[in-house]
Amino acid sequence: MRKEIKFSGFGGQGIVLMGNIAARASAIYDGKNAIFTPSYGPEARGGAASSNVVISDDEIDYPYVTEPDVLVAMSQEAYEKYAPMLKDGGLLIIDEDLVKLKNGEGKVAKVPATKIAESLGKRIVANIVMLGFFTAVTKLISYEAIKKAVLESVPPKFKELNEEALDKGYERGKKVKDGKNGKMA
Amino acid sequence: MIKFYSGNIACAEGAIAAGCRFFAGYPITPSTEIAEHMALRLPQVGGIFIQMEDELASMAAILGASWGGMKAMTATSGPGLSLMQENIGLGAMTETPCVVVDVQRAGPSTGMPTLIGQADVMQARWGSHGDYEIIALSPSSPQECFDLTIKSFNLAEEYRVPVILLMDESVSHMSEKVIIPPKEKIKIVERKKPKVKPSEYLPFKADDYVPPMACAGEGYAVHVTGLTHDEKGYPQATSPEVQEKLVRRLCDKIRKNERKLRDIEEFEMEDAKLAIVSFGTTARSCKAAVKRARKRGYKVGLIRLRTIWPFADEYFEKIANEIKQFVVVEVNYGQIKLEVERCVGKKVHLLPKMGGEIHKPEEIYKKIKEVYNGN
Amino acid sequence: MEIEAETHPLDKYLRTDRIPHIWCPGCGLGTVLNCFLHALEESDIDLKNLAIVSGIGCTGRVAGYLNVDSYHTTHGRAIPFATGLKLANPKLKVVVFSGDGDLFAIGGNHFIHAARRNIDMTVICVNNYNYGMTGGQLGPTTPLEAKTTTSPYGNVEHPFNLCHVAAASGAVYVARWTALHVRRLKESMKEALNKKGFTFIEVIASCPTTYGRRNKMPTGLDTMRYYKEKSVIKHGIDPSEADIEIGGDIIVGKFVDIEKPTFDEILKKLEEKIK
Structure with missing residues (x-):
């Protein structure tokens, strides 16, 4: 089954890296087909940033995301810009402190990714917290795969921090998935 | 080895795998990552990266490097390809193996620098003046960016002609699985070298359309010119007979091999x-x-x-x-x-x-x- | 009985089967080439590793007469071609032989950047003040008020002072001579050939056919007389003080001779470092 995922937020949050890690994890470590396409160029630098991933067990022909099954939004602007693209019945994942929902949402999963990152001492790893959360909630990528892809993407001295960030997000996601900590709305 | 590469990175890695050891280029969206990756990789393998002052110079430099004995490449996009055309013509006329990557964006002129176009197809074929033939390949995936870059080098060496790799912005920026075969499994073609003494060598005489190539410093004292030249390489700029023979051969070496080149x-x-x-x-x-x-x-x-x-x-x-x-x-x-x-x-x-x-x-x-x- | 022709001692440097050359009577190019052959004869240069690169124009034909690896490229692009050639095969001694229009108008950008990078090559520019091959149009060195086919009422453009451009761009060796100064020119060529880095020699040479006859110097001899009368040797002078004007002194000499690491030397060091 073809699944389309859009990661979005603002410049500097590591949105492009999120997409790259997710697609690489799926393609290399889960052995699926996966494509990553970044938003690109000067127009992509300011304002809402996004990166796109398609995952499939079959050959992927059309490479772009047009109707995401999952939209990850880490800023209000990104949420407002991309939420209308979300597929009917698709899942919206937000950083609950950065995105205020408007009415009429379908499935939503919330995580205080930036706050969790701050509690680890580095706000910069909010994207990795979010990746952990995304992995647990969607199960589109295996935990082992995302972990390998994260660890090979960061400099050695930040491995521990990123592993912790990933795990915190993942645990949080599992709880949400199991309905223990604020069900998926 | 399985890698997760964008088309641009796969192209650069393909070049290194093909034996490319010289890159001259000028930054231009959406091809720039190729130059950046070559700047990173070439010094690691004893190769040379140089950022030239423009695309005219980049194209001239890779021709020079090819005659200096190295496999050479440049990468650009539409506006840069326009500037390279005069020396692509020199490359065709002097039968200089080299690879020109064109990551197509939407034109004409500056157009849409960050977005796809596929409108350089005819420019690739007819961009330089005069009658000549060229080889152009087009990949659809990062895997093919890797594979066809290697193939471009092999064809450039085999046919002694600039080969244009017509990528597009989409394939250049999408990342996908790329399988890198072990070194010994990659087929590499090298240019034919003369087997005769310098006194007997006719640098532009071909038995099968493609003459053997003696590079600078190999003792053959070759004269290479963009003027119409005879088999010795000497200018014959007023002889319709020499022109007839030369241009026919330059075109036929590609035309007559179309079936072999078909992919x-x-x-x-x-x-x-x-x-x-x-x-x-x-x-x-x-x-x-x-x-x-x-x-x-x-x-x-x-x-x-x-x-x-x-x-x-x-x-x-x-x-x-x-x-x-x-x-x-x-x-x-x-x-x-x-x-x-x-x-x-x-x-x-x-x-x-x-x-x-x-x-x-x-x-x-x-x-x-x-x-x-x-x- | 066959009579064996006596060969000239410098014939070994030439593709004698291509002589006679295409240059006009009274042209300075033959003299300059002759000086170059003598410079080769008197230096210790391995001909196998000598490569000549030219652009387009009358001087561009020099490459075709030398019996070494020689490349007659496109208009203005001799220097970037030579850059690739030299970097790909560092054993080569690369000499670019071309004209003022080729090197400083259409190829001007390449000249300044190769000098800036200090690419190890010798550039010999034969400056005849105009585009000879195409019939005598104004070029980047045509003196103010000089008459050419595209400045029939006199040139309204200020010319380049080539030695000033070369020095300002970073050349490690800069000299200027006229085609009259054959011995000094030859010595300069020897110096430049034996020096590492971007070395530059400007040779002012006559072009009676397309420039001289429109500017009161209808024969090569007239021009030589003019050089004799106007040339002043000033070694070490700041090249910015060596502008060329009609009727003014032609200041010649060696202006710059400095040491600076070359592109390939710096690159070698970098390669060692990242190994």
């Missing part, structure tokens, strides 16, 4: 009544559309051109009768369409796009239905 992927073509013709990233959308149409009983197939130039005239002439209708899908206003039409001798349908995005499978599927049902 076409056929998909669902066995019983097809309608054929989609496409290349580059756009062909991926076409494949999705063909799959959808097949599910609904349309006898549709896809002809994907991996070799664009020389054009597969004979191939299209042969299938012209079996295939009722041709639809060319390309991100331009009908460049390959003209070629297909020329070969099949009947009207060919076109689904163009002016640039900035590739066709969505739905659009192509709709066109298939329209043409198939004769609406």
Whole structure:
């Protein structure tokens, strides 16, 4: 089954890296087909940033995301810009402190990714917290795969921090998935 | 080894794997990552990276490096390819092996620097003045960016001609699995060298269209000129006979080898009544559309051109009768369409796009239905 | 009985089967080439590793007469071609031989950047004040008020002072001579050939056919007389003070001779570092 995922937020949050890690994890470590396409160029630098991933067990022909099954939004602007693209019945994942929902949402999963990152001492790893959360909630990528892809993407001295960030997000996601900590709305 | 590469990085890695040890270039979107990656990689393998002052210089430098004995490459996009044309002509005339990567963006002029176009097809073929032939290949995936870059170097060496790798912005920036074979499994072609003494060597005499090449410092004291030249390499700029012989050979060495150079992927073509013709990233959308149409009983197939130039005239002439209708899908206003039409001798349908995005499978599927049902 | 022709001692440097050359009577190019052959004869240069690169124009034809690896490229692009050639095969001694229009108008950008990078090559520019091959149009060195086919009422453009351009761009060796100064020119060529880095020699040479006859110097001899009368040797002078004007002194000499690491030397060091 073809699944389309859009990661979005603002410049500097590591949105492009999120997409790259997710697609690489799926393609290399889960052995699926996966494509990553970044938003690109000067127009992509300011304002809402996004990166796109398609995952499939079959050959992927059309490479772009047009109707995401999952939209990850880490800023209000990104949420407002991309939420209308979300597929009917698709899942919206937000950083609950950065995105205020408007009415009429379908499935939503919330995580205080930036706050969790701050509690680890580095706000910069909010994207990795979010990746952990995304992995647990969607199960589109295996935990082992995302972990390998994260660890090979960061400099050695930040491995521990990123592993912790990933795990915190993942645990949080599992709880949400199991309905223990604020069900998926 | 499995890597997760963008098309641009896969292209640069393909070049290194092919033995490219010289890169001269000038930054231009959307090809810049190729130069950046070569700047990172070449010093690690004893190669040379130089950022030149413009594309005119970049093209001249890779010709010089090729005569200096190295496999050389440059990478650019539309506006840069325009500037390179004069020395692509020198490369064709002096039979200098080299690879020019053109990551196509939407033009004309500055156009849409960050978005796809496929409108450099004719420029790749006819961009420099005079009669000459060139080889151009077009990849549809990062894997093919790797594979076809290696192939470009091999063909450049075998035929002694600049080879243009016609990538597009979409394939250059998408990342996908790329399988890198072990070194010993990669076929590498080297240019033919002279086996005779310098006194007996005629640098532009070819027995099979392609003369052996002596580089600078090898003791052959070769004269190389962009002027019309005889087999000795000496200018004969007022002899129509020498011009006739030279230009015929330069063109025929590619034309007469078209069948060998042909590289076409056929998909669902066995019983097809309608054929989609496409290349580059756009062909991926076409494949999705063909799959959808097949599910609904349309006898549709896809002809994907991996070799664009020389054009597969004979191939299209042969299938012209079996295939009722041709639809060319390309991100331009009908460049390959003209070629297909020329070969099949009947009207060919076109689904163009002016640039900035590739066709969505739905659009192509709709066109298939329209043409198939004769609406 | 066959009579064996006596060969000239410098014939070994020439593609004698291409002589006679295409240059006009009274042209300075033959003299300059002659000086170059003598410079080769008197230096210790391995001909196997000597490569000559030219652009387009009358001087551009020099490459075709030398019996070494020689490349006659496109208009203005001799220097970037030579850059690739030299970097790909560092054993080569690369000499660019071309004209003022080729090197400083259409190829001006390449000249300044190769000098800036200090690419190890010798550039010999034969400056005849005009485009000779195409019939005598104004060029980047045509003196103010000089008459050419595209400045029939006199040139309204200020010319380049080539030595000033070369020095300002970073050349490690800069000299200027006229085609009259054959011995000094030859010595300069020897110096430049034996020096590492971007070395530059400007040779002012006559072009009676397309420039001289429109500017009161209808024969090569007239021009030589003019050089004799106007040339002033000033070694070490700041090249910015060596502008060329009609009727003014022609300041010649060696202006710059400095040491600076070359592109390939710096690159070698970098390669060692990242190994």
